[in-house]
Amino acid sequence: MARWFDNENPGLRNFWHPVARVADLDNSRPHAVRLLGVDYTLAQLDGHWALLPETCPHRLAPLTSGTIVGETLQCAYHGWKFDGSGSCVDIPALGSEATIPPTAHLETPAAIEERYGLIWVALDEPLHPIPAVPEWNDDAFGVAVIPAQVWQASAAQMADNFLDVAHFPFTHLGTIGDPEDLEVAPYEVTRDGWSFSSVHHHSSKVLGDATSGETEAFTTFHRTMTFRCDAPHHVRLHIDYGVDGDLVLLFFHQPIDVGHSALYSLALAENIADGRMTAADHIAFQSEVGREDRELLERLATKAVPLEVGVETHTRADRITVELRRLLADIDDLPTG
Ligand code: FES
Ligand SMILES: [Fe+2]
Structure with a gap:
């Protein structure tokens, strides 16, 4: 069968992709991002942009409907809170002594970085750097x-x-x-x-x-x-x-x-x-x-x-x-x- 290369090739997980232009984002709320056919939530938490899955691990509510509360993203359905590393840090229904189930943890990309006014993401460990642009900081341009x-x-x-x-x-x-x-x-x-x-x-x-x-x-x-x-x-x-x-x-x-x-x-x-x-x-x-x-x-x-x-x-x-x-x-x- 002939091989074709499309936008959902699994090998693309090993490379950097821009997912948003920073100037287009409001850092007070989460944003929807789609990459390689999968939906994610992009939010600035504790001063850093974080890419989290779109689906809450509890009852699968969309995390883009959530709210940024302090350094966390809070799910709109039952209020679970997630930090920028994907850790669930609060389950309100269980009180302050809650034991957080390990499956409440959200998977995050291997790397995320801001460059050239864009947010770049590598889902798995990147095999090649973000493209170099020597003229970027050159005052002649x-x-x-x-x-x-x-x-x-x-x-x-x-x-x-x-x-x-x-x-x-x-x-x-x-x-x-x-x-x-x-x-x-x-x-x-x-x-x-x-x-x-x-x-x-x-x-x-x-x-x-x-x-x-x-x-x-x-x-x-x-x-x-x-x-x-x-x-x-x-x-x-x-x-x-x-x-x-x-x-x-x-x-x-x-x-x-x-x-x-x-x-x-x-x-x-x-x-x-x-x-x-x-x-x-x-x-x-x-x-x-x-x-x-x-x-x-x-x-x-x-x-x-x-x-x-x-x-x-x-x-x-x-x-x-x-x-x-x-x-x-x-x-x-x-x-x-
Ligand atoms: S579905 Fe997200 S907290 Fe329940
Ligand atoms: Fe052209």
């Missing part, structure tokens, strides 16, 4: 936060699209695609453990300089694009426009369930820091580029990426996305349980 979106596609399909170097003049004719730049020059892909990278040179349209009074909305640039993919399917794209400064695009994915993924995207740009462009300009432009990809991806017949040669037809222009399939196959090969 300004940050544009693109609002989180949920796409009806798998995270692997979205990464496949963000790594793809042959689709610009077709999918993105309305934005970055240069209709004259069809051929993909030969290129190398370098695998390094649970990541790989690749460098490309090609021409692209970019938004005109807002401060120069140009009447043309776009100008064409020769650009060098350095792609890096970190397992399971996070993409960092560093674009060097030569004369116009650098742009770093980050595509972090949350595999929600088989049919849905959240995209947390950021643009770090030198032309924001030097005042030639605004974060709002970048948000509007990247949202439009993303809309072009999304329209196509959501219409793919499956919500998974095939791992076997023969299901799709690969060419030398697809080396980078073939490497993604190798990385996904290695995740699929991880022992489960």
Whole structure:
């Protein structure tokens, strides 16, 4: 049987996933989070974000209906209280001398961390770190936060699209695609453990300089694009426009369930820091580029990426996305349980 990689692959438990943008959260109440097809409750307890199961171990009430009381989350049904480590610390019906049943303990993820304005979770011990972004604390770059979106596609399909170097003049004719730049020059892909990278040179349209009074909305640039993919399917794209400064695009994915993924995207740009462009300009432009990809991806017949040669037809222009399939196959090969 052909192997396919979808958003509920068990190997994904061993890697970091973003589950929310901190700025979107109200820390006075619990929030619903869905990851790898399972529902969780995200709450800030004792100053730290904690991911707890959605179901109370007592009578299976939803913990997202609970309330934050002191350093605990209190279930709305019978008032059991849980701390950030998942321990049940109070069963009101049993009084202060209560013996807490061991099965009242909630399972928590192996690791949870805040980075790049996002909350990251690894359900089991992570095999690879959260992707590094060297430009994050670099004053030469300004940050544009693109609002989180949920796409009806798998995270692997979205990464496949963000790594793809042959689709610009077709999918993105309305934005970055240069209709004259069809051929993909030969290129190398370098695998390094649970990541790989690749460098490309090609021409692209970019938004005109807002401060120069140009009447043309776009100008064409020769650009060098350095792609890096970190397992399971996070993409960092560093674009060097030569004369116009650098742009770093980050595509972090949350595999929600088989049919849905959240995209947390950021643009770090030198032309924001030097005042030639605004974060709002970048948000509007990247949202439009993303809309072009999304329209196509959501219409793919499956919500998974095939791992076997023969299901799709690969060419030398697809080396980078073939490497993604190798990385996904290695995740699929991880022992489960
Ligand atoms: S169902 Fe949660 S305390 Fe009873
Ligand atoms: Fe695209």
